Amino acid sequence: MIEGAKWRRWVYFYIPLSGFVFWLLFPFYWMLVTSIRPDRELYRPWMAPNYTPFWTAHPTLVHVMDLLTETLFTRWMLNTLFIAIVSTVISLFCGVFAGYALSRLKFPFAGSLGAGIFITYLVPQTLLFIPLADIIRNFHLGDTPWALILTYPTFLIPFCTWLLMGYFKAIPRELEECARIDGATRWKAMLYIIIPIAVPGIMSAGIFAFTLSWNEFIYALVFLSSAEQKTVSVGVTSELVRGDVFYWGQLMAGALLGSIPVAFIYSFFVEHYVAGLTGSVKG
Amino acid sequence: MAISEAVGQRPFVRAPRRGVATRLLEDERWLAAALLLPTVVLLGLFIAYPFIEGVLLSVTDTKVGIPGHFVALQNFIALWHDSIFGTAVWNTFVYTAVATVFKLALGLWLALLLNRHFRGKAFTRAFILLPFIIPTVLSTFAWKWMFDPTFSVINWSLFQLGLIHGRINWLGDPNLALISVIIVNVWRGVPFFAISLLAGLQTINPELQEAAAIDGARPWQRFWHVTWPLLLPVTMVVVLFSVIQTFADFQLVYVLTGGGPANATQLFATYAYQVGVGTGLLSEGAAISLAMFPFLLIVVVVQLLYIRRVEVH
DSSP, rough: OOOSSSHIIIIIHHHHHHHHHHHHHHHHHHHHHHTSSSSHHTTTOOTTTTTSSSOOOSSSOOOHHHHHHSHHHHHHHHHHHHHHHHHHHHHHHHHHHHHHHHHHHHOHHHHHHHHHHHHHHHHHHHHHHHHHHHHHHHHHHHTHHHHHHTTTHHHHHHHHHHHHHHHHHHHHHHHHHHHHHHOOHHHHIHHHHHHHHHHHHHHHHHHHHHHHHHHOOOOHHHHHOGGGOHHHHHHHHSSSSSEEOHHHHHHHHHHHHHHHHHHHHHHHHHHHHHHHHHHHHHH | HHHHHHHSSOOOOOOOOOOHHHHHHSSHHHHHHHHHHHHHHHHHHIIIIIHHHHHHTTBBEEEEEEEBBBOOHHHHHHHTTOHHHHHHHHHHHHHHHHHHHHHHHHHHHHHHHHHHOOOTHOOOOOOOOHHHHHHHHHHHHHHHTTTTTTHHHHHHHHHHHHHHSSSSOTTTSSHHHHHHHHHHHHHHHHHHHHHHHHHHHHTOOOOHHOOOOTTTTOHHHHIIIIIIIHHHHHHHHHHHHHHHHHHHHOHHHHHHTTTOOTTOOOOOHHHHIIIIIIIIHHHHHHHHHHTHHHHHHHHHHHHHHHHHHHHHO
Protein backbone atom coordinates (compact mmCIF):
# COMPACT_ATOMS: atom_id res chain seq x y z
CA MET A 1 0.00 0.00 0.00
CA ILE A 2 1.06 3.55 -0.53
CA GLU A 3 2.69 5.05 2.51
CA GLY A 4 2.04 8.56 3.69
CA ALA A 5 -0.92 10.91 3.69
CA LYS A 6 -4.38 9.98 2.60
CA TRP A 7 -4.36 12.34 -0.37
CA ARG A 8 -1.37 10.45 -1.76
CA ARG A 9 -3.39 7.28 -1.80
CA TRP A 10 -6.06 9.06 -3.79
CA VAL A 11 -3.68 10.67 -6.25
CA TYR A 12 -1.48 7.65 -6.84
CA PHE A 13 -4.02 4.91 -6.55
CA TYR A 14 -7.77 5.49 -6.51
CA ILE A 15 -7.95 8.20 -9.15
CA PRO A 16 -5.76 6.48 -11.75
CA LEU A 17 -7.42 3.13 -11.16
CA SER A 18 -10.91 4.62 -11.49
CA GLY A 19 -9.75 6.38 -14.64
CA PHE A 20 -8.62 3.09 -16.13
CA VAL A 21 -11.80 1.28 -15.17
CA PHE A 22 -13.96 4.07 -16.59
CA TRP A 23 -12.03 4.21 -19.85
CA LEU A 24 -11.99 0.44 -20.31
CA LEU A 25 -15.65 -0.12 -19.51
CA PHE A 26 -17.38 2.98 -20.82
CA PRO A 27 -17.75 1.67 -24.41
CA PHE A 28 -19.75 -1.28 -23.08
CA TYR A 29 -22.03 1.00 -21.13
CA TRP A 30 -22.44 3.07 -24.26
CA MET A 31 -23.38 -0.07 -26.21
CA LEU A 32 -26.05 -0.85 -23.65
CA VAL A 33 -27.51 2.65 -23.57
CA THR A 34 -27.55 2.93 -27.34
CA SER A 35 -29.28 -0.38 -27.81
CA ILE A 36 -32.21 0.61 -25.60
CA ARG A 37 -32.50 4.20 -26.82
CA PRO A 38 -35.39 5.07 -29.14
CA ASP A 39 -34.40 6.32 -32.58
CA ARG A 40 -35.71 9.85 -32.06
CA GLU A 41 -33.29 10.24 -29.17
CA LEU A 42 -30.52 8.29 -30.88
CA TYR A 43 -30.27 10.62 -33.84
CA ARG A 44 -30.23 13.84 -31.90
CA PRO A 45 -26.96 15.71 -32.60
CA TRP A 46 -24.70 16.27 -29.62
CA MET A 47 -25.00 20.02 -30.17
CA ALA A 48 -28.75 19.83 -29.57
CA PRO A 49 -29.80 21.35 -26.23
CA ASN A 50 -31.82 18.32 -25.15
CA TYR A 51 -29.04 15.80 -25.87
CA THR A 52 -29.03 13.35 -22.97
CA PRO A 53 -25.90 11.33 -23.44
CA PHE A 54 -25.59 9.05 -20.45
CA TRP A 55 -29.08 7.74 -19.96
CA THR A 56 -32.37 7.50 -21.74
CA ALA A 57 -35.75 8.61 -20.50
CA HIS A 58 -37.62 6.22 -22.76
CA PRO A 59 -35.90 2.85 -22.79
CA THR A 60 -37.15 0.54 -25.50
CA LEU A 61 -36.48 -2.99 -26.67
CA VAL A 62 -37.48 -2.21 -30.23
CA HIS A 63 -33.93 -2.57 -31.57
CA VAL A 64 -33.47 -5.94 -29.91
CA MET A 65 -36.82 -7.15 -31.24
CA ASP A 66 -36.02 -5.90 -34.74
CA LEU A 67 -32.66 -7.58 -34.58
CA LEU A 68 -34.16 -10.90 -33.55
CA THR A 69 -37.10 -10.87 -35.94
CA GLU A 70 -36.02 -8.93 -39.02
CA THR A 71 -32.43 -10.09 -39.37
CA LEU A 72 -30.70 -13.46 -39.34
CA PHE A 73 -29.03 -12.64 -36.03
CA THR A 74 -30.07 -15.83 -34.21
CA ARG A 75 -28.82 -17.83 -37.16
CA TRP A 76 -25.45 -16.07 -36.97
CA MET A 77 -25.24 -16.79 -33.27
CA LEU A 78 -25.87 -20.49 -33.84
CA ASN A 79 -23.35 -20.58 -36.69
CA THR A 80 -20.71 -18.95 -34.55
CA LEU A 81 -21.46 -21.24 -31.63
CA PHE A 82 -21.22 -24.35 -33.78
CA ILE A 83 -18.01 -23.23 -35.47
CA ALA A 84 -16.39 -22.16 -32.20
CA ILE A 85 -17.26 -25.39 -30.39
CA VAL A 86 -16.20 -27.77 -33.15
CA SER A 87 -12.95 -25.97 -33.92
CA THR A 88 -12.14 -25.80 -30.21
CA VAL A 89 -12.70 -29.55 -29.83
CA ILE A 90 -10.53 -30.32 -32.86
CA SER A 91 -7.81 -28.01 -31.59
CA LEU A 92 -7.86 -29.51 -28.10
CA PHE A 93 -7.67 -33.02 -29.52
CA CYS A 94 -4.66 -32.12 -31.66
CA GLY A 95 -3.10 -29.82 -29.08
CA VAL A 96 -3.23 -32.34 -26.21
CA PHE A 97 -1.55 -35.04 -28.29
CA ALA A 98 1.01 -32.73 -29.84
CA GLY A 99 1.77 -31.07 -26.52
CA TYR A 100 2.26 -34.47 -24.88
CA ALA A 101 4.54 -35.71 -27.65
CA LEU A 102 6.65 -32.57 -27.74
CA SER A 103 7.10 -32.31 -24.00
CA ARG A 104 7.45 -35.92 -22.87
CA LEU A 105 8.71 -38.08 -25.73
CA LYS A 106 12.15 -38.32 -27.27
CA PHE A 107 12.17 -38.54 -31.03
CA PRO A 108 14.20 -37.16 -33.90
CA PHE A 109 13.42 -33.56 -34.96
CA ALA A 110 11.47 -32.88 -31.75
CA GLY A 111 13.19 -29.53 -31.33
CA SER A 112 12.61 -28.30 -34.85
CA LEU A 113 8.99 -29.48 -34.84
CA GLY A 114 8.41 -27.58 -31.60
CA ALA A 115 9.97 -24.46 -33.08
CA GLY A 116 7.88 -24.93 -36.21
CA ILE A 117 4.66 -25.05 -34.21
CA PHE A 118 5.75 -22.03 -32.23
CA ILE A 119 6.32 -20.11 -35.46
CA THR A 120 2.89 -21.01 -36.82
CA TYR A 121 1.54 -19.68 -33.50
CA LEU A 122 2.90 -16.30 -34.56
CA VAL A 123 1.58 -16.36 -38.13
CA PRO A 124 -1.19 -13.77 -38.29
CA GLN A 125 -4.34 -14.64 -40.26
CA THR A 126 -3.86 -11.59 -42.46
CA LEU A 127 -0.67 -13.06 -43.93
CA LEU A 128 -2.35 -15.99 -45.65
CA PHE A 129 -6.00 -15.15 -46.18
CA ILE A 130 -5.79 -14.59 -49.95
CA PRO A 131 -4.10 -17.86 -50.97
CA LEU A 132 -6.12 -19.67 -48.30
CA ALA A 133 -9.35 -18.37 -49.84
CA ASP A 134 -8.19 -19.89 -53.12
CA ILE A 135 -7.45 -23.22 -51.46
CA ILE A 136 -10.80 -23.23 -49.66
CA ARG A 137 -12.50 -22.68 -53.01
CA ASN A 138 -10.55 -25.54 -54.59
CA PHE A 139 -11.54 -27.84 -51.74
CA HIS A 140 -15.18 -26.80 -52.31
CA LEU A 141 -15.44 -25.62 -48.72
CA GLY A 142 -16.26 -22.00 -49.58
CA ASP A 143 -19.38 -20.60 -47.91
CA THR A 144 -19.71 -23.56 -45.53
CA PRO A 145 -18.95 -23.63 -41.80
CA TRP A 146 -16.22 -26.18 -42.53
CA ALA A 147 -14.14 -23.49 -44.19
CA LEU A 148 -13.76 -21.96 -40.73
CA ILE A 149 -13.87 -25.13 -38.64
CA LEU A 150 -10.84 -26.47 -40.50
CA THR A 151 -8.88 -23.23 -40.68
CA TYR A 152 -9.40 -21.92 -37.14
CA PRO A 153 -7.31 -24.77 -35.71
CA THR A 154 -4.32 -23.31 -37.55
CA PHE A 155 -4.07 -20.61 -34.93
CA LEU A 156 -5.73 -22.54 -32.10
CA ILE A 157 -3.60 -25.72 -32.22
CA PRO A 158 -0.26 -23.94 -31.88
CA PHE A 159 -1.66 -21.99 -28.95
CA CYS A 160 -3.12 -25.08 -27.23
CA THR A 161 0.05 -27.08 -27.86
CA TRP A 162 2.25 -24.34 -26.47
CA LEU A 163 0.10 -23.88 -23.39
CA LEU A 164 -0.26 -27.61 -22.68
CA MET A 165 3.44 -28.31 -23.14
CA GLY A 166 3.96 -26.20 -20.05
CA TYR A 167 1.45 -28.28 -18.08
CA PHE A 168 2.79 -31.62 -19.28
CA LYS A 169 6.40 -30.67 -18.54
CA ALA A 170 5.49 -30.00 -14.91
CA ILE A 171 4.15 -33.55 -14.34
CA PRO A 172 6.84 -35.77 -12.79
CA ARG A 173 8.14 -38.65 -14.92
CA GLU A 174 7.81 -41.10 -12.02
CA LEU A 175 4.03 -41.08 -12.26
CA GLU A 176 4.15 -42.39 -15.78
CA GLU A 177 6.93 -44.85 -14.97
CA CYS A 178 4.92 -46.35 -12.09
CA ALA A 179 1.99 -46.98 -14.40
CA ARG A 180 4.26 -48.57 -16.96
CA ILE A 181 5.85 -50.87 -14.37
CA ASP A 182 2.33 -51.97 -13.44
CA GLY A 183 1.87 -53.00 -17.05
CA ALA A 184 0.23 -50.03 -18.67
CA THR A 185 1.19 -49.30 -22.24
CA ARG A 186 2.60 -45.90 -23.10
CA TRP A 187 -0.69 -45.04 -24.70
CA LYS A 188 -2.71 -45.97 -21.64
CA ALA A 189 -0.32 -44.23 -19.27
CA MET A 190 -0.79 -41.08 -21.28
CA LEU A 191 -4.56 -41.42 -21.52
CA TYR A 192 -5.31 -42.42 -17.92
CA ILE A 193 -2.45 -40.91 -15.92
CA ILE A 194 -1.02 -37.85 -17.60
CA ILE A 195 -3.96 -36.30 -19.42
CA PRO A 196 -6.29 -36.31 -16.38
CA ILE A 197 -3.65 -34.43 -14.39
CA ALA A 198 -3.48 -31.80 -17.12
CA VAL A 199 -7.25 -31.16 -17.08
CA PRO A 200 -6.96 -27.61 -15.65
CA GLY A 201 -4.60 -26.78 -18.50
CA ILE A 202 -6.94 -28.33 -21.02
CA MET A 203 -9.80 -26.25 -19.61
CA SER A 204 -7.78 -23.06 -19.91
CA ALA A 205 -6.75 -23.90 -23.44
CA GLY A 206 -10.34 -24.75 -24.38
CA ILE A 207 -11.84 -21.58 -22.96
CA PHE A 208 -9.20 -19.43 -24.55
CA ALA A 209 -9.58 -21.21 -27.88
CA PHE A 210 -13.36 -20.75 -27.76
CA THR A 211 -13.06 -16.99 -27.26
CA LEU A 212 -10.43 -16.77 -29.99
CA SER A 213 -12.69 -18.51 -32.49
CA TRP A 214 -15.65 -16.39 -31.47
CA ASN A 215 -13.45 -13.35 -32.07
CA GLU A 216 -12.05 -14.30 -35.46
CA PHE A 217 -12.99 -11.97 -38.26
CA ILE A 218 -11.02 -11.90 -41.49
CA TYR A 219 -11.34 -15.59 -42.42
CA ALA A 220 -15.06 -15.46 -41.74
CA LEU A 221 -15.33 -12.27 -43.80
CA VAL A 222 -13.49 -13.70 -46.79
CA PHE A 223 -14.57 -17.36 -46.80
CA LEU A 224 -18.30 -16.89 -46.24
CA SER A 225 -20.55 -15.05 -48.63
CA SER A 226 -24.23 -15.88 -48.11
CA ALA A 227 -26.05 -14.10 -45.30
CA GLU A 228 -27.30 -17.26 -43.60
CA GLN A 229 -23.81 -18.77 -43.29
CA LYS A 230 -22.23 -15.78 -41.58
CA THR A 231 -20.83 -15.54 -38.08
CA VAL A 232 -21.93 -12.85 -35.65
CA SER A 233 -19.02 -10.48 -36.28
CA VAL A 234 -19.37 -10.64 -40.04
CA GLY A 235 -23.17 -10.63 -40.03
CA VAL A 236 -23.35 -7.55 -37.85
CA THR A 237 -20.71 -5.80 -39.95
CA SER A 238 -22.12 -6.54 -43.35
CA GLU A 239 -25.86 -6.96 -42.90
CA LEU A 240 -26.65 -4.20 -40.40
CA VAL A 241 -24.81 -1.60 -42.43
CA ARG A 242 -26.70 -1.19 -45.66
CA GLY A 243 -24.87 1.02 -48.08
CA ASP A 244 -24.01 4.06 -46.05
CA VAL A 245 -26.83 3.63 -43.57
CA PHE A 246 -25.87 2.39 -40.13
CA TYR A 247 -28.69 0.99 -38.02
CA TRP A 248 -27.01 2.01 -34.81
CA GLY A 249 -29.67 0.74 -32.43
CA GLN A 250 -29.62 -2.71 -33.98
CA LEU A 251 -25.85 -2.63 -34.37
CA MET A 252 -25.32 -1.96 -30.70
CA ALA A 253 -27.94 -4.50 -29.70
CA GLY A 254 -26.18 -7.02 -31.95
CA ALA A 255 -22.79 -6.16 -30.50
CA LEU A 256 -24.16 -6.58 -27.00
CA LEU A 257 -25.97 -9.87 -27.61
CA GLY A 258 -23.09 -11.18 -29.71
CA SER A 259 -20.72 -10.61 -26.80
CA ILE A 260 -22.86 -12.38 -24.23
CA PRO A 261 -21.80 -15.99 -24.87
CA VAL A 262 -18.13 -15.07 -24.56
CA ALA A 263 -18.74 -12.89 -21.52
CA PHE A 264 -20.84 -15.66 -19.97
CA ILE A 265 -18.18 -18.33 -20.36
CA TYR A 266 -15.54 -15.86 -19.27
CA SER A 267 -17.43 -14.94 -16.10
CA PHE A 268 -17.53 -18.57 -15.02
CA PHE A 269 -13.93 -19.35 -15.81
CA VAL A 270 -12.07 -16.11 -15.18
CA GLU A 271 -9.24 -17.91 -13.42
CA HIS A 272 -8.87 -20.47 -16.19
CA TYR A 273 -8.99 -17.74 -18.76
CA VAL A 274 -6.32 -15.70 -17.03
CA ALA A 275 -4.19 -18.83 -16.65
CA GLY A 276 -4.56 -19.44 -20.37
CA LEU A 277 -3.71 -15.86 -21.20
CA THR A 278 -0.63 -15.65 -19.04
CA GLY A 279 0.41 -19.21 -19.90
CA SER A 280 0.25 -18.40 -23.58
CA VAL A 281 2.78 -15.67 -23.02
CA LYS A 282 5.10 -17.52 -20.71
CA GLY A 283 4.99 -20.83 -22.55
CA MET B 1 13.58 -82.87 -10.79
CA ALA B 2 10.34 -81.98 -9.19
CA ILE B 3 10.87 -78.38 -10.02
CA SER B 4 11.54 -78.95 -13.67
CA GLU B 5 8.54 -81.22 -13.88
CA ALA B 6 6.40 -78.66 -12.26
CA VAL B 7 7.63 -76.05 -14.71
CA GLY B 8 7.15 -78.40 -17.58
CA GLN B 9 3.63 -79.26 -16.58
CA ARG B 10 2.40 -75.75 -16.08
CA PRO B 11 1.05 -74.43 -19.34
CA PHE B 12 3.19 -71.57 -20.56
CA VAL B 13 1.42 -68.32 -19.80
CA ARG B 14 1.74 -65.89 -22.67
CA ALA B 15 1.76 -62.19 -22.21
CA PRO B 16 -1.62 -60.87 -23.35
CA ARG B 17 -1.47 -60.52 -27.11
CA ARG B 18 -1.07 -57.01 -28.29
CA GLY B 19 -1.91 -55.80 -31.75
CA VAL B 20 0.63 -54.38 -34.15
CA ALA B 21 -0.61 -50.88 -33.43
CA THR B 22 -0.17 -51.26 -29.68
CA ARG B 23 3.34 -52.62 -30.11
CA LEU B 24 4.30 -49.80 -32.46
CA LEU B 25 2.90 -47.25 -30.03
CA GLU B 26 5.24 -48.60 -27.34
CA ASP B 27 8.07 -47.15 -29.39
CA GLU B 28 8.48 -43.51 -28.47
CA ARG B 29 9.17 -42.47 -32.02
CA TRP B 30 6.10 -44.14 -33.46
CA LEU B 31 3.90 -42.84 -30.67
CA ALA B 32 5.21 -39.32 -31.23
CA ALA B 33 4.57 -39.62 -34.96
CA ALA B 34 1.01 -40.82 -34.37
CA LEU B 35 0.28 -38.08 -31.84
CA LEU B 36 1.67 -35.33 -34.03
CA LEU B 37 0.07 -36.53 -37.24
CA PRO B 38 -3.26 -34.62 -36.97
CA THR B 39 -1.49 -31.40 -36.04
CA VAL B 40 1.05 -31.70 -38.82
CA VAL B 41 -1.64 -32.49 -41.39
CA LEU B 42 -3.84 -29.53 -40.42
CA LEU B 43 -0.98 -27.06 -40.13
CA GLY B 44 0.59 -28.32 -43.33
CA LEU B 45 -2.65 -28.09 -45.24
CA PHE B 46 -3.77 -24.69 -43.99
CA ILE B 47 -0.50 -22.88 -43.17
CA ALA B 48 2.43 -24.32 -45.12
CA TYR B 49 0.47 -25.01 -48.30
CA PRO B 50 -1.21 -21.56 -48.41
CA PHE B 51 2.15 -19.99 -47.77
CA ILE B 52 3.68 -21.71 -50.79
CA GLU B 53 0.53 -21.01 -52.77
CA GLY B 54 0.79 -17.35 -51.74
CA VAL B 55 4.37 -17.11 -52.92
CA LEU B 56 3.45 -18.74 -56.23
CA LEU B 57 0.42 -16.48 -56.56
CA SER B 58 2.45 -13.35 -55.96
CA VAL B 59 4.69 -13.99 -58.96
CA THR B 60 1.77 -14.34 -61.40
CA ASP B 61 -0.90 -11.96 -62.61
CA THR B 62 -3.88 -14.02 -61.39
CA LYS B 63 -7.22 -12.31 -61.01
CA VAL B 64 -10.43 -13.81 -59.62
CA GLY B 65 -11.60 -16.42 -62.13
CA ILE B 66 -8.71 -15.78 -64.53
CA PRO B 67 -5.69 -18.08 -64.24
CA GLY B 68 -2.50 -16.06 -64.41
CA HIS B 69 0.88 -16.23 -66.06
CA PHE B 70 4.29 -16.04 -64.52
CA VAL B 71 5.40 -12.41 -64.24
CA ALA B 72 8.42 -12.82 -61.95
CA LEU B 73 8.72 -9.96 -59.46
CA GLN B 74 6.54 -7.53 -61.38
CA ASN B 75 3.93 -7.31 -58.60
CA PHE B 76 6.56 -6.42 -56.05
CA ILE B 77 8.18 -3.88 -58.38
CA ALA B 78 4.76 -2.33 -58.95
CA LEU B 79 4.25 -2.15 -55.18
CA TRP B 80 7.59 -0.42 -54.78
CA HIS B 81 6.33 2.37 -57.03
CA ASP B 82 2.81 2.37 -55.57
CA SER B 83 2.37 5.44 -53.39
CA ILE B 84 -0.64 3.95 -51.56
CA PHE B 85 1.48 0.97 -50.62
CA GLY B 86 4.14 3.36 -49.35
CA THR B 87 1.51 5.11 -47.24
CA ALA B 88 0.28 1.76 -45.92
CA VAL B 89 3.80 0.71 -44.91
CA TRP B 90 4.42 4.03 -43.17
CA ASN B 91 1.04 3.90 -41.42
CA THR B 92 1.62 0.32 -40.28
CA PHE B 93 4.93 1.23 -38.68
CA VAL B 94 3.54 4.34 -36.99
CA TYR B 95 0.45 2.42 -35.86
CA THR B 96 2.51 -0.44 -34.43
CA ALA B 97 5.14 1.72 -32.76
CA VAL B 98 2.85 4.29 -31.17
CA ALA B 99 0.20 1.77 -30.10
CA THR B 100 2.79 -0.58 -28.59
CA VAL B 101 4.51 2.17 -26.60
CA PHE B 102 1.19 3.31 -25.14
CA LYS B 103 -0.04 -0.21 -24.47
CA LEU B 104 3.15 -1.01 -22.62
CA ALA B 105 3.21 2.20 -20.60
CA LEU B 106 -0.46 2.15 -19.64
CA GLY B 107 -0.53 -1.63 -19.23
CA LEU B 108 2.41 -1.52 -16.87
CA TRP B 109 0.85 1.31 -14.90
CA LEU B 110 -2.41 -0.60 -14.58
CA ALA B 111 -0.55 -3.79 -13.62
CA LEU B 112 1.27 -1.93 -10.84
CA LEU B 113 -2.04 -0.55 -9.58
CA LEU B 114 -3.62 -3.99 -9.62
CA ASN B 115 -0.65 -5.53 -7.85
CA ARG B 116 -1.74 -3.79 -4.65
CA HIS B 117 -4.18 -5.21 -2.17
CA PHE B 118 -7.53 -3.51 -2.18
CA ARG B 119 -11.16 -4.48 -1.79
CA GLY B 120 -12.79 -5.77 -4.95
CA LYS B 121 -9.47 -6.62 -6.56
CA ALA B 122 -10.56 -9.88 -8.19
CA PHE B 123 -13.72 -8.18 -9.39
CA THR B 124 -11.82 -5.26 -10.92
CA ARG B 125 -9.35 -7.55 -12.59
CA ALA B 126 -12.13 -9.62 -14.13
CA PHE B 127 -13.89 -6.52 -15.45
CA ILE B 128 -10.94 -4.71 -16.94
CA LEU B 129 -10.18 -7.71 -19.13
CA LEU B 130 -13.49 -7.24 -20.97
CA PRO B 131 -12.11 -5.14 -23.85
CA PHE B 132 -9.75 -7.99 -24.63
CA ILE B 133 -12.28 -10.82 -24.56
CA ILE B 134 -15.28 -9.17 -26.20
CA PRO B 135 -15.11 -9.75 -29.97
CA THR B 136 -13.04 -6.89 -31.35
CA VAL B 137 -15.33 -6.11 -34.24
CA LEU B 138 -18.32 -5.72 -31.94
CA SER B 139 -16.62 -3.47 -29.42
CA THR B 140 -15.08 -1.46 -32.23
CA PHE B 141 -18.57 -0.60 -33.41
CA ALA B 142 -19.21 1.02 -30.05
CA TRP B 143 -16.14 3.18 -30.65
CA LYS B 144 -17.24 3.99 -34.18
CA TRP B 145 -20.51 5.22 -32.75
CA MET B 146 -18.71 7.19 -30.04
CA PHE B 147 -16.53 8.77 -32.72
CA ASP B 148 -19.47 9.74 -34.93
CA PRO B 149 -19.01 13.47 -35.64
CA THR B 150 -22.69 14.36 -35.29
CA PHE B 151 -23.72 12.16 -32.40
CA SER B 152 -20.41 11.76 -30.57
CA VAL B 153 -20.59 11.51 -26.81
CA ILE B 154 -16.87 12.31 -26.69
CA ASN B 155 -17.41 15.59 -28.50
CA TRP B 156 -20.28 16.41 -26.16
CA SER B 157 -18.14 15.73 -23.09
CA LEU B 158 -15.19 17.75 -24.36
CA PHE B 159 -17.54 20.57 -25.30
CA GLN B 160 -19.19 20.58 -21.89
CA LEU B 161 -15.77 20.64 -20.25
CA GLY B 162 -14.93 23.65 -22.41
CA LEU B 163 -12.03 21.91 -24.14
CA ILE B 164 -13.37 22.27 -27.66
CA HIS B 165 -15.60 24.76 -29.42
CA GLY B 166 -16.36 23.13 -32.74
CA ARG B 167 -16.91 19.50 -33.58
CA ILE B 168 -14.08 17.04 -33.96
CA ASN B 169 -14.33 14.66 -36.89
CA TRP B 170 -12.43 11.82 -35.28
CA LEU B 171 -12.48 9.38 -38.15
CA GLY B 172 -13.14 11.68 -41.08
CA ASP B 173 -10.21 14.02 -40.61
CA PRO B 174 -7.12 12.52 -42.31
CA ASN B 175 -4.86 14.04 -39.64
CA LEU B 176 -6.86 12.56 -36.79
CA ALA B 177 -8.04 9.23 -38.17
CA LEU B 178 -4.84 7.31 -37.44
CA ILE B 179 -4.75 8.69 -33.89
CA SER B 180 -8.36 7.64 -33.33
CA VAL B 181 -7.63 4.15 -34.60
CA ILE B 182 -4.58 3.94 -32.34
CA ILE B 183 -6.70 4.97 -29.35
CA VAL B 184 -9.04 2.03 -29.96
CA ASN B 185 -6.14 -0.36 -30.45
CA VAL B 186 -4.57 0.79 -27.19
CA TRP B 187 -7.93 0.45 -25.44
CA ARG B 188 -8.21 -3.12 -26.61
CA GLY B 189 -4.60 -4.05 -25.86
CA VAL B 190 -4.04 -2.50 -22.43
CA PRO B 191 -5.89 -5.26 -20.52
CA PHE B 192 -3.74 -7.94 -22.16
CA PHE B 193 -0.57 -6.10 -21.20
CA ALA B 194 -1.85 -5.37 -17.71
CA ILE B 195 -2.91 -8.94 -16.90
CA SER B 196 0.23 -10.52 -18.37
CA LEU B 197 2.51 -8.08 -16.60
CA LEU B 198 0.52 -8.53 -13.40
CA ALA B 199 1.21 -12.26 -13.61
CA GLY B 200 4.88 -11.36 -14.02
CA LEU B 201 4.79 -8.98 -11.06
CA GLN B 202 3.25 -11.63 -8.84
CA THR B 203 6.22 -13.93 -9.38
CA ILE B 204 8.58 -11.29 -7.97
CA ASN B 205 9.41 -11.94 -4.35
CA PRO B 206 8.09 -9.02 -2.22
CA GLU B 207 11.08 -9.41 0.09
CA LEU B 208 13.27 -7.91 -2.62
CA GLN B 209 11.14 -4.76 -2.53
CA GLU B 210 11.27 -4.68 1.24
CA ALA B 211 15.03 -5.14 1.27
CA ALA B 212 15.42 -2.24 -1.16
CA ALA B 213 13.06 -0.12 0.93
CA ILE B 214 15.09 -0.83 4.08
CA ASP B 215 18.20 0.20 2.19
CA GLY B 216 16.50 3.52 1.61
CA ALA B 217 15.42 3.20 -2.03
CA ARG B 218 12.63 5.57 -3.09
CA PRO B 219 9.53 4.01 -4.71
CA TRP B 220 10.69 5.07 -8.17
CA GLN B 221 14.18 3.64 -7.57
CA ARG B 222 12.67 0.43 -6.28
CA PHE B 223 10.66 0.10 -9.46
CA TRP B 224 13.53 0.94 -11.78
CA HIS B 225 16.26 -1.13 -10.14
CA VAL B 226 14.32 -4.05 -8.69
CA THR B 227 10.95 -4.58 -10.37
CA TRP B 228 11.68 -3.59 -13.95
CA PRO B 229 14.76 -5.84 -14.51
CA LEU B 230 12.90 -8.82 -13.07
CA LEU B 231 9.85 -8.08 -15.19
CA LEU B 232 11.83 -7.67 -18.39
CA PRO B 233 11.55 -11.27 -19.66
CA VAL B 234 7.74 -11.25 -19.48
CA THR B 235 7.64 -7.74 -20.91
CA MET B 236 9.75 -8.75 -23.91
CA VAL B 237 7.50 -11.65 -24.79
CA VAL B 238 4.30 -9.64 -24.33
CA VAL B 239 5.65 -6.79 -26.46
CA LEU B 240 6.75 -9.08 -29.26
CA PHE B 241 3.38 -10.84 -29.31
CA SER B 242 1.60 -7.56 -29.38
CA VAL B 243 3.85 -6.15 -32.10
CA ILE B 244 2.98 -9.04 -34.38
CA GLN B 245 -0.75 -8.69 -33.73
CA THR B 246 -0.71 -4.94 -34.17
CA PHE B 247 1.45 -5.04 -37.26
CA ALA B 248 -0.93 -7.46 -38.95
CA ASP B 249 -4.09 -5.82 -37.63
CA PHE B 250 -7.12 -5.72 -39.84
CA GLN B 251 -10.50 -5.77 -38.13
CA LEU B 252 -10.18 -2.55 -36.16
CA VAL B 253 -9.34 -0.46 -39.17
CA TYR B 254 -11.79 -2.31 -41.40
CA VAL B 255 -14.66 -1.39 -39.10
CA LEU B 256 -13.60 2.13 -38.14
CA THR B 257 -12.42 3.62 -41.41
CA GLY B 258 -11.92 0.92 -44.02
CA GLY B 259 -8.46 2.40 -44.56
CA GLY B 260 -9.71 5.91 -45.32
CA PRO B 261 -10.01 8.84 -45.39
CA ALA B 262 -7.70 9.10 -48.39
CA ASN B 263 -5.73 6.04 -47.18
CA ALA B 264 -4.81 7.85 -43.96
CA THR B 265 -5.34 4.65 -41.97
CA GLN B 266 -4.46 2.12 -44.66
CA LEU B 267 -2.41 -0.75 -43.23
CA PHE B 268 -0.77 -3.74 -44.91
CA ALA B 269 -3.72 -6.00 -44.21
CA THR B 270 -6.48 -3.57 -45.15
CA TYR B 271 -4.70 -2.69 -48.39
CA ALA B 272 -4.18 -6.37 -49.19
CA TYR B 273 -7.89 -6.95 -48.56
CA GLN B 274 -8.90 -3.98 -50.68
CA VAL B 275 -6.74 -5.06 -53.61
CA GLY B 276 -7.03 -8.84 -53.29
CA VAL B 277 -10.67 -9.23 -52.31
CA GLY B 278 -12.25 -5.87 -53.11
CA THR B 279 -10.79 -5.46 -56.59
CA GLY B 280 -10.14 -9.15 -57.21
CA LEU B 281 -6.45 -8.74 -58.07
CA LEU B 282 -5.50 -11.91 -56.20
CA SER B 283 -1.82 -11.91 -57.06
CA GLU B 284 -1.27 -8.29 -56.09
CA GLY B 285 -3.18 -8.78 -52.85
CA ALA B 286 -1.08 -11.84 -52.05
CA ALA B 287 2.06 -9.83 -52.78
CA ILE B 288 0.98 -7.09 -50.36
CA SER B 289 0.27 -9.64 -47.62
CA LEU B 290 3.57 -11.37 -48.22
CA ALA B 291 5.41 -8.06 -48.00
CA MET B 292 4.59 -8.22 -44.27
CA PHE B 293 6.54 -11.44 -43.98
CA PRO B 294 10.12 -10.10 -43.72
CA PHE B 295 9.14 -7.76 -40.88
CA LEU B 296 7.22 -10.46 -39.05
CA LEU B 297 10.12 -12.84 -39.54
CA ILE B 298 12.51 -10.41 -37.87
CA VAL B 299 10.21 -10.14 -34.86
CA VAL B 300 9.81 -13.92 -34.63
CA VAL B 301 13.56 -14.50 -34.87
CA VAL B 302 14.19 -11.94 -32.15
CA GLN B 303 11.59 -13.67 -30.01
CA LEU B 304 13.03 -17.15 -30.57
CA LEU B 305 16.56 -15.96 -29.83
CA TYR B 306 15.37 -14.19 -26.73
CA ILE B 307 13.47 -17.22 -25.42
CA ARG B 308 16.48 -19.41 -26.09
CA ARG B 309 18.74 -16.99 -24.22
CA VAL B 310 16.38 -16.91 -21.26
CA GLU B 311 16.20 -20.71 -21.21
CA VAL B 312 19.98 -21.03 -21.24
CA HIS B 313 20.34 -18.74 -18.24
